[in-house]
Amino acid sequence: MRYLSTRGDAASSPTQSFCDILLGGLAPDGGLYLPETYPQVSRAELDAWRQLSYAELAFAVLSKFIDDIPPADLKAICDKTYTAQVYCHARPGDNAADVTPIHWLEQGKLALQELSNGPTLAFKDMAMQLLGNLFEYVLAKRGEEINILGATSGDTGSAAEYAMRGKKGVRVFMLSPDGKMSAFQRAQMYSLQDENIHNIAVRGMFDDAQDIVKAVSNDAAFKAKYKIGAVNSINWARVAAQIVYYFKGYFGATENNDQQVAFCVPSGNFGNICAGHIARMMGLPIGKLILATNENNVLDEFFKTGVYRPRKTAETFVTSSPSMDISKASNFERFVFDLVGRDPAKVRELWAQVDAGNAFDLRGTPYMDKLAGFAFVSGASSHADRLATIRSCWETYGVMIDTHTADGLKVARENPVAGMPTVVLETALPAKFAETIREALGREPEVPADLQGLEKLAQRVEVMDPDVNAVKAFIQARV
Numbered sequence: 001m002r003y004l005s006t007r008g009d010a011a012s013s014p015t016q017s018f019c020d021i022l023l024g025g026l027a028p029d030g031g032l033y034l035p036e037t038y039p040q041v042s043r044a045e046l047d048a049w050r051q052l053s054y055a056e057l058a059f060a061v062l063s064k065f066i067d068d069i070p071p072a073d074l075k076a077i078c079d080k081t082y083t084a085q086v087y088c089h090a091r092p093g094d095n096a097a098d099v100t101p102i103h104w105l106e107q108g109k110l111a112l113q114e115l116s117n118g119p120t121l122a123f124k125d126m127a128m129q130l131l132g133n134l135f136e137y138v139l140a141k142r143g144e145e146i147n148i149l150g151a152t153s154g155d156t157g158s159a160a161e162y163a164m165r166g167k168k169g170v171r172v173f174m175l176s177p178d179g180k181m182s183a184f185q186r187a188q189m190y191s192l193q194d195e196n197i198h199n200i201a202v203r204g205m206f207d208d209a210q211d212i213v214k215a216v217s218n219d220a221a222f223k224a225k226y227k228i229g230a231v232n233s234i235n236w237a238r239v240a241a242q243i244v245y246y247f248k249g250y251f252g253a254t255e256n257n258d259q260q261v262a263f264c265v266p267s268g269n270f271g272n273i274c275a276g277h278i279a280r281m282m283g284l285p286i287g288k289l290i291l292a293t294n295e296n297n298v299l300d301e302f303f304k305t306g307v308y309r310p311r312k313t314a315e316t317f318v319t320s321s322p323s324m325d326i327s328k329a330s331n332f333e334r335f336v337f338d339l340v341g342r343d344p345a346k347v348r349e350l351w352a353q354v355d356a357g358n359a360f361d362l363r364g365t366p367y368m369d370k371l372a373g374f375a376f377v378s379g380a381s382s383h384a385d386r387l388a389t390i391r392s393c394w395e396t397y398g399v400m401i402d403t404h405t406a407d408g409l410k411v412a413r414e415n416p417v418a419g420m421p422t423v424v425l426e427t428a429l430p431a432k433f434a435e436t437i438r439e440a441l442g443r444e445p446e447v448p449a450d451l452q453g454l455e456k457l458a459q460r461v462e463v464m465d466p467d468v469n470a471v472k473a474f475i476q477a478r479v
């Protein structure tokens with residue numbers, strides 16, 4: 001399996017193997033990597049896969065995308081990653097061994113798929129845990145090291161740190177805005193005592209932290225000398241890992257492979273739902289992909305109108321489902337590449353507009369018919385909707401959900417799909433968002449037993465002014 005760039009400049013960005021793109025980010029031409037063709041899953045394979053454990057299914061699916069890791073090694077990596085010990089936060093009565101259990105709200109009709117049972121209680125663990133093990137494996141094979149530099153406003157940073165802690169050949173330098181994350185999120189990151197994990201709290205906002213990461217990454221000499229890498233949401237391996245749980249969710253929500261399923265996905269950077277799109281392109285019987293946004297409705301607007309109008313930072317709302325507060329959906333280019341018939345010249349044309357800060361408009365083009373064929377619907381949710389949905393889910397089903405999942409459930413209820421169950425992807429657990437839970441329910445969220453008292457643990461964090469040189473010096477002193 002070879003990977004090509006969505007911008008298709010074969011001279012600067014020739015096709016690559018999986019391991020070659022694993023440690024990188026964007027293709028040199030500025031595009032995103034995708035497989036040359038989507039591998040197809042036969043009916044016989046689907047029938048056989050229905051019986052598999054999560055780790056076995058991960059190996060079966062990922063084998064179709066990865067041909068430069070020996071099968072026995074890939075199998076061992078999947079077995080080590082997807083265990084009931086790592087994904088230990090299943091709801092009472094659900095089978096932790098399923099890793100992403102289906103929890104019916106209405107039997108046969110409406111379900112949650114628990115994607116947040118990993119160490120940091122958000123679905124980012126599903127891919128990041130695999131990435132940690134893949135990085136360690138490939139770096140050891142090549143005798144290399146990497147220093148991961150990132151900025152986080154919450155979920156990504158902690159998922160990366162828990163995935164990379166103690167991994168040989170990997171150090172993490174994670175910038176966060178000082179005092180801006182929830183107490184739980186701070187405790188999750190800063191209580192890690194592993195020597196290869198470094199937390200830097202920047203006196204400023206998330207954007208200040210992000211600007212520092214960009215400045216360091218744009219210093220080509222520093223980047224090369226200190227082997228600076230990233231684990232951001234455009235990383236192909238993260239998307240690949242997420243394809244697996246659509247298969248698992250499909251099998252969990254159906255009795256046989258003649259049925260269809262609708263998946264509803266709380267979306268921000270379009271990484272999660274992009275994996276659903278690819279699972280569908282591989283032949284998984286997904287009847288509908290329901291995209292849910294919060295007040296930051298750039299993607300809802302696109303799927304409703306055909307106009308993609310990325311927002312400026314100043315137009316991006318800070319909401320109570322913060323992990324969906326995006327102005328530009330970084331993975332969206334992958335979907336648009338398929339939408340325009342994999343024509344890289346068209347993608348370059350559209351993203352010339354996006355990169356110049358403008359919208360693009362597909363209304364009146366043949367792409368609109370194609371869009372209808374991809375089986376997406378969409379909707380948006382507000383803070384009031386989240387509160388009402390958290391409340392009604394609690395009162396009707398006795399199930400406490402987080403704010404992002406509430407956005408999904410709200411939009412799923414608005415878009416019922418006849419003749420098939422709807423599975424809402426649960427992208428975080430309520431413990432991470434106590435403030436909104438208190439507002440909605442007047443009570444504290446459930447905190448998993450192994451994370452109680454987290455806020456009382458000793459914390460390890462360096463507080464700094466937003467100064468690129470200070471961050472560079474911090475890295476230099478530790479590699």
Ligand SMILES: *Cc1c(COP(=O)(O)O)cnc(C)c1O
Nearest residue numbers: 267268269270271272323427428
């Ligand atoms: C990251 C995240 C999302 C959005 O996922 P994308 O892949 O960026 O679309 C939704 N909910 C939670 C809790 C997240 O952490």
